[in-house]
Amino acid sequence: MGLTMTGIRWTSGFLTVAFFATVWVGSTHAAALIEWGFDGFTSSSSGTPPSPTIFAPGISSNGLRKGNASNLVYSGAGEKDAWGVRGINNTKQQALDNDVAIYFDLIIAPELNLTLESIQMPWFAKMPNGTSDPEVSWEWQYSLDYGTGATGWTPIECNDVLPYTMYDWLSLDLTDNEDFEDLSGVTVTFRLLLWGGTNNGNSMVYFGKDNRDPNQLSRHFPNMLTNPNTIIVNGTIIPEPSAMALLVLSSATLLLRRKRKSAA
Numbered sequence: 001m002g003l004t005m006t007g008i009r010w011t012s013g014f015l016t017v018a019f020f021a022t023v024w025v026g027s028t029h030a031a032a033l034i035e036w037g038f039d040g041f042t043s044s045s046s047g048t049p050p051s052p053t054i055f056a057p058g059i060s061s062n063g064l065r066k067g068n069a070s071n072l073v074y075s076g077a078g079e080k081d082a083w084g085v086r087g088i089n090n091t092k093q094q095a096l097d098n099d100v101a102i103y104f105d106l107i108i109a110p111e112l113n114l115t116l117e118s119i120q121m122p123w124f125a126k127m128p129n130g131t132s133d134p135e136v137s138w139e140w141q142y143s144l145d146y147g148t149g150a151t152g153w154t155p156i157e158c159n160d161v162l163p164y165t166m167y168d169w170l171s172l173d174l175t176d177n178e179d180f181e182d183l184s185g186v187t188v189t190f191r192l193l194l195w196g197g198t199n200n201g202n203s204m205v206y207f208g209k210d211n212r213d214p215n216q217l218s219r220h221f222p223n224m225l226t227n228p229n230t231i232i233v234n235g236t237i238i239p240e241p242s243a244m245a246l247l248v249l250s251s252a253t254l255l256l257r258r259k260r261k262s263a264a
């Protein structure tokens with residue numbers, strides 16, 4: 001008992017489809033998920049931040065925004081190629097109570113399955129008259145919201161030290177954190193909590209490149225000189241197995257029809 005040539009062709013075709021479908025399901029696609037660019041951007045008096053550029057389908061965002069602190073205002077119109085806030089003059093507890101922070105988020109569609117890997121950005125702080133005492137302190141945090149309310153804010157460890165009065169390149173490593181794996185149908189919100197500053201309220205933090213010299217002590221120097229003036233959120237998109245299962249089933253059905261037609 002053996003296979004006919006038609007049966008061999010059908011079996012071979014089905015196995016080929018199944019093989020490539022399995023490979024596709026198991027593959028991953030690294031991508032820049034979203035970015036905000038600052039080249040040529042000058043903040044207006046209303047402080048409207050640049051709009052995000054979406055790279056990956058299924059990713060959206062509410063954009064860059066500041067918290068609700070009454071003393072925290074947007075950067076003035078004189079800052080070019082950057083956007084940020086000034087008026088930092090508070091304790092950490094006051095920052096928590098009064099929402100002294102900068103926010104941005106990623107809204108991930110239910111049909112996606114992705115893992116966040118890193119956030120890269122140029123940024124800098126400015127003190128009145130170029131001084132660094134008292135310093136602005138900061139902490140990166142994140143929250144996951146599955147539609148039933150935020151689960152709370154969790155700090156993100158960061159080894160980069162923000163230099164004062166000069167720009168640096170910041171890299172937040174999001175790997176090895178289970179909260180950023182296999183994300184689907186969820187909003188991930190990041191915030192930069194800010195405290196410290198001066199009593200005249202002119203301490204500032206910006207995203208973008210400063211017109212001062214870059215920080216030569218940075219671990220990103222000199223590569224930071226060629227990095228884009230952009231916030232970039234990187235991640236890996238994992239194809240949905242259900243979609244590929246449907247492709248395999250459809251392909252098998254088509255091949256089966258061809259077999260029956262050939263046998264008729």
